[in-house]
Amino acid sequence: MPEAYIVAAVRTAGGRRGGALRDWHPADLAGAVLDEVVRRAGVDGAGIDDVIMGCVGQAGEQAHQIGRNAVLASNLPASVPAVTIDRQCGSSQQSVQFAAQAVLSGIQDLVIAAGVESMTRVPMGLAANLPQQHGIGGSAWSPRIQQRFGVPEFSQFAGAEAIAAKHGLSRADLDAYALESHRRAAEASLAGAFGDEILPLAGLDREGAQIVHSRDEGIRFDATLERMAGVEPILPGGIVTPASASQMCDGASAMLIASERAVRDHGLQPLARLHAFAVTAGDPVIMLEEPINATRKALAKTGMAMGDFDLFEVNEAFAPIPLAWMQALGADPARTNALGGAIALGHPLGASGARLMTTLVHALRRRGQRWGLQTMCEGGGIANVTIVEAL
Template sequence: MREAVIIDAIRTPIGKRNGFLSGMRPDFMLAEVMSNLIIKNEISVELLDEIIIGHSPLIGEAASEMVKLAGISTGIPMHNLGAIISRQCRSSQQAVNLAAQAILSGDHDIVIATGVEFVSGFSKLLNKNVWKEINKQRVAAERIADIWGISRKHLDQYALNSRQRAFQAKKEGRFEKEILPLDLIQPNGKTIEVKHDSHLTKEYSIEDLSLIQPFFQENGKIHIGNSGKISDGAGAVLLMSNTRAEEMGLRPRFRILNRTVLGTDPSILYTGLIKGTNEALVNAGINIDQIDIFEINEDYASVPLIWLQETKADPSKLNPNGGAIALGHPVAATGIRMLSTMIHELDRISGRYGLMGVCEVNGIVNVTIVERI
């Protein structure tokens, strides 16, 4: 049976907005992660059928040029520079899904799926329309917290747990296999090596979080401390057909079992992750107790908390190394960040199944299930 399998995945460290990645062009970020995959796995660029790049809507018309520049820097032939997709938070996850579909259909055998976010370089483009869309998400996050009866204290406790898990993972070196260290030239001309996510520098207490002002109203629950941090970053995944991997002597690490996409009411847009999870499990023919790791995007703490309430999943399996609240949310690269973290953790614990879910501002949801081989 023809399968779409994952050979490898890598990502950059996540940088704060206007932080250490702000001086690195997005095409260079892409070139770094793609080159690493190609060299590490000894793949000839001539064998690549296509690269699929998820990018930020902020990049807009510059996306096609960015892809060309990234491809040239990597040495990928121009005729293999394929699809460019912008699906906000789902961009890179959708890139992986499209790569899997191309492989399963028989159109392609070797595809690199990538994602890149460079919010620092496009800060001036964060105009009223962009903030209007972000505010829609914040309103939805407040709304679902009210509907499901989740208190501010509960939201803050979840955020604190996410950070504690991420700090513990960093301390144990769990991120080392997924993060590609970068040599970055500083304004003073010196070069530094960056190999850790920049948000993991300061630990908070529940008291610290309780003092942060909410985004909207005085009695609101959602604030910067229990929300994902919009950040810079890039990631890439090497996918193949199982037959081509076998021919090349490469060991597939995971197979993609299911790709579920659905829409939901944008006023409570995050509820789609609940339905999407249930549909994906049915389509994959497994039950929720068989999943070893869940990666549900932490746009806001209320999102994974209502998901937990409705799915009855084991909380210890949810974002075991922290999520966007702790690590950052490089929007168009978040899907691959989550996938990379999930598969490396599955390897570490010898788990079998992983499920990840991401929702975008318009209420469209992606849920992907992978199986460790």
């Protein structure tokens, strides 16, 4: 059987919306991680067969094929091709899976899977709202879709509330989980646990002075339950608040996926092996519950059990998602988002998939552990699962 290996993995530190990375054009931000992942692997950039770039907000500075523009902004030769994909929040996790599929098929040998999102410079929803601002077009959900599912739109906020209600989660449960995300992220950051995965970049402080941006900016080191309890819900009468939701964020991430042949020919040192993948789709109304089904599919496909895994990364789009996932599958909370998640570290939409996997692979290796599973909820009721074996 052919194999696909992760031979380098890097990310930027998350920048708050309007924060340290506000001065970075997203193509330049993505170009920086492309350069770094090639440098870390020690390969000739001219040998890269393709770049697969995840990005959700493909408008404004992220329009005109941001994957290709990232290559043009990098030190890679212009002969390196690229493509941009959108599987919503799972875009760059899907980039990894597409890259692995290309390598496993024998068609390509060195593929960069990456993602980028500047939520400062390309606000969420910009692509959907621009036509309406010019007096043309309507909703992305056609009358036929609305009639089929009986809703005027699909709302991630309503979905998060529905998951909380379905799984019996309270406001106190969500706030406690969010606080633990910040606590774990703060502990990991202070201990230098993210050091191997972060590419330090020039940034700006609040006053506009130059700084080195090397720490995730969204971590609240002084978070308390009392403060969280005072945050108003996102939806009237709801229990999900901005404090128990992922933070809007600027960031980029990249992984180099290599074939066995490339590992041998270039003398590469794999960090991990990509073991198995799954992608499933379900109810687009509740939307964010699908990681449960996707995980079950991946387990059935591989014959693995939840107890086989050392670490899990479950994207913290909203606190109900990992809580419901753990409850439904019997996952160990201590192994789930052990270094905090998007509630503390931020969720740069198109970059989050490869960001989570970068963190997962580095954490497994640092701890001397073997098996990791990553999953993410995605708009439209889709979810990806990727299983990796650290080497």
